[in-house]
Amino acid sequence: MKPRVVLSMEQALSLPYATLRFVHLGWRVIRIESFGAGPDLPGDPNRYIGSVVADDDRRSYFVAPNVGKEAVAINLKEPKGHEVLRQLVRSLDADVFCSNTLPSRYAQLGIDYESLSAVKPDLIWAGISAMGPDYPDVPGYDPALQAMAGYMELTGETNGPPTLAGVPIIDLKAGDEVYAGVCLALAERAETGRGSRIDVSMLQAAASWLITTLPLVDFGCDPIEITRCGNEHRKFIPTNAYPTADGYIFVAIGSDVQWRRLTELPRFASVGKAGRETNQGRHADREAIQADMRAVTSRFSTGELAADFRKATIPNAPINDINQVRAMPALAAKLTATRLPDGRQVRMQPMAVDLPGKGGDFAFPPHYGEHTRTVLAQAGIRDGDYDDLARSGIVPASA
Template identity: 30%
Template sequence: MKPLEGLVILDLSRVLACPFATMLLAEMGAEVIKVEQPGSGDETRSFEPFAEGEGGSVSGYYMACNRTKRSITVNMRHEEGRKILRDLAAQADVLVENFPVGTLARRGLDWPSLEAVNPRLIYLSCTGFGQSGPYAKRKGYDTVFQAMGGMMGLTGERGGGPVKPGLPVADLSSGLWVAIAILSALQGRSRTGKGGHVDVSMFDAQVALLTIAAARHFALGEVPPRLGTEHPGRVPSASFRCSDDRYLHITASDQHWAPLCAALDLPDLAADATLSTNAGRVAQRERVMAAMSAAMETLPRGDAFARLDGVGVPAGPVLALDEVLTDEHVQARGLVESFEHPVLGSFPALRNPLRFEGWDNPELSRPPLLGEHTEAVLMQRLGLDAARIAALKEAGAL
């Protein structure tokens, strides 16, 4: 048995943050019913990159965040479509939506409307800036939240402009907040018997991640500068170029300093007692970094890593994506698996990283075809027969 078996989630969300969250919950056993627009579906079905198979092409973007779900098509602009969603919500444990503020209220699908038919419902709204405040009506995407939430301002090379991370960090981290919120609300419901509304703002989620950077500002009045791969409060902690033009990242604490100096043949640094503590090294950052950079530039990455790893200094090669996916530890941990897709055949994917003792582990299942489960869900959940479903399709509700 998986830990979330028996949980029913009605997923009205699209694109990335919420679909990522509901996929994680689906792989841990929840039944996720993904509601999509008839004809087009979640807009990410049209996003590149496209994987090509004998049966046609499928969006890799869509597949990355929609595995293990059931897809139904319902037209929310049609009254019969809205009735179907209200009936499904009456049976669900959780509803997830990420429409602009006020959209679902105009359609009678907001929290007050659905609480009336299901007081135990956990209703989660994920928007760019939340349900209240001066920015509530604004729209935005991942990079907007990175920019306004401080992430982008902290990221970049010394003296350079802001840089976005290589992944949509605001979307993905907001998805994790959504999953945490759902599980927290369910635990609360188990004690009170009542559902509730959860307001998740992607902007708030990014501000909440500032943690250590905000701590430096609160403690020192400092706005941390952009330092590339260097850490503002720890030396050494940075990526160093090696003689073969590859990079090795090193992060060392006080207990690692002496063995690091010995491994890199830095006797002058080792002999300086003022460098034995992190505070001393931070105060002499430029000197330490210059000496270490010069030493690393004489060694191939493999040799440098072997020396440091051999004496217990935390270090790791800066790997390209293809190197990560073929890494021996990634393979040993089974982080890359595959699913069978009716259009593509066997297709690789990243597995859910959680491992359980006492419950079955998450399993990798394929993403659904558009509307693949419409008839099955409406028959099983609402007791509709084939004739009624056909009539609803004819009327444009499905």
């Protein structure tokens, strides 16, 4: 079966992450970047972020989300550029078009659903923006959305400042919503023959994850239930990162049965005081319980405590750094990889789920506009016509 074809006007992380998941499926992803804005740092700004690992327009931050893709550059500020894009959609039989630019720019760039679906009625169109097309001029930056969606209010120490999550979770959440939405739309198209439009609001996608906090407001919750609580769990006591003699260990007591198992361990017998038998009782004594837990765990090594917890079937984990995560046997064999131009291997994050029959090695990301002439030729734009477009400032001459 012919691979699906995705044209994606993408930059930053949210949409490149979504289309990376299409690469994992074996689909053809052609990223479209802007042309004609001047000679300095053209295309996706993320090309120029991080250390120089290959060359100046493929720096370290850009690599992982953009392996296995092709790259074209088109000046979509000009009507002739719109014609080129429509020819790509039609001639390459594109299945999907994606964008994560501002909705207010869709029509002026010729990338709006109405224009492209007129060329190919069964096209799946997907856009990511900060707050959806009803708020067309709001830029979508993950840290700002973490603040707007309440994530920073929920993250950090109880008496500390609002804090960002350690990974750009709203960018990635939005990308996953595009991935899921496109797969659903393709399944529906197989039945109806019709294309569809998908608009992902980063704010709405993020708020859909507030399932353990936002509904509590209408239950008359205590304010502590919807604000920062450090590494504690708001409901299950004791759950926290506890100091050990040589580091930290995370322990999660998720039921009264697990509490009994904990307090039956000789080291933790002193924690099992009267009134703490139920989670409700432990809530009433949570600060004292946390202090009692720290007093025990700080006297023993992480390894000693982990051995106890394993025997008692109590959820626990060391606080791994990223090198330790990469070396875990459960992940080490599942890492994806690419190769630098000089042949050195770069190990990257695993796929989200195993995909039978799909490899984990992907081509190094392309230079800015690297495949413009080749891809346009496949769409029927031959060298002479291409050169005319280049002279008109629609495509780069050197691609």
